[in-house]
Amino acid sequence: MVTFFASLFLLVAGYFVYAKVVEKIFGIDDSRQTPAYTQADGMDYVPMSWWKGSLIQLLNIAGLGPIFGAITGALYGPVAFIWIVIGCIFAGGVHDYFSGMLSLRHNGEQYPSLVGRYLGNAMKAIINIMSIILMVLVAAAFVAGPAQLIDQITPLNFTMALVFVFVYFILAAVLPVNRIIGKIYPIFGAILIFMAVSIAIALLFMDRSIPNLTFENLHPGELPIWPLLMVTISCGAISGFHCTQSPIVARTMKKESDGRKIFYGAMVGEGIIALIWAAAGMTFFGGTGGLQEAMAAGGPAGVVNEISTSLLGTLGGILAILGVIILPITTGDTALRSSRMMLTDLLSKFMNTDNRGMILFITLAVGAPTFYLSTIDYSFLWRYVGWTNQFVATVMLWTAAIYLLKQHKFHWIAGVPAIFMTAVVCTYIFYAPEGLQLPYNTSMIIGFILTGIVLLWYAWMIIKHKQSITANQQSTVA
Known part of the structure; x- marks a missing residue:
């Protein structure tokens, strides 16, 4: 119990202390006009209040990620709390x-364009492809899941439910951001928060105590903590999906000082939600062994339903249904919207993409494979989403590090977590079942060698930057 409350305190403190450090290093300027005004188009660039943007951002990035991922990560025991806290804050x-x-700062640019600016066009091309694939897979997963539950609890069959959800996806992707997303997302965001807080309060009155910190690996399947935990719990710690969603809200911000509340604040909010569900998973079933049995019987959705209905009664059942249906839908629709925005940016170099007809066409172009994947067994593809997600996050951290380096600012604030995540993704892909399945020690060696190569590149970029500064100073003196 002490570990849980300490973790909760650290997450809140991280927002009020470390987030301000990050903000100061970036250097906000409220005198700058934001893209919501300079690029106003009534579609994506629409000014919205910071509190509405915060709730939209929370719902965009959260979905079921901080619930399902945290429950799965809870199989490792209280060590999951450490990763959630450290990962979320730093x-x-x-x-x-x-x-x-x-x-x-770059007129609401999409993530791949930002990568191109600071890491070059080759990396931009890779990220463009990986990001769109990631968005399509996420949207497909979050169409099928709600459709299956709707099939079980309503007269609609799976196909009808699938069509119903998908039509909503298309509408949310093509209508102005303030029509659907701006109106109903704050309500759904409030439901997500209420659900987590209710579970947290109920946990305090259980006859079992939330376990305290132990560095022992309690996973019943004896899976190693490094690097699997860092991929299992992504939402709530760090997730590449978030950087594909941030431009949606960035295009609606009224001033730069809202950024800490919207982006860092939503991340801390998601971390708290993940912390609560990780605690619920490892407490409710009497340990990680009981949690594994529950996962085997009903999967994460069954675990959420059992915890919610047992701790909160009828209200819990309603919340569980709302969570399993609404939350993935509200992540899937913005995933489709993001893929539409990314593809629009790509095609804008070759054709006019500003009219509504072209927007609808591009949405259908990314929507067609999304719908197809939601109707088949795509689990063999979905297994790769975890690694792809963290790879995308790693590239975003390197983008931030190089940006800060070029701006003569403290780049290590992004560089250190970038190095850490590089080691995670480089090791994971060689060891994981969906990867090359090499022996653990072999994967560790290869992963750290690759990380060392990336470190050498980083050192070279730092040296190159210092040389350019020296050359400029000498030129100025001359």
């Missing part, structure tokens, strides 16, 4: 803040 919050604020 990696996820930095990642989300810079992805949103760099987009804001």
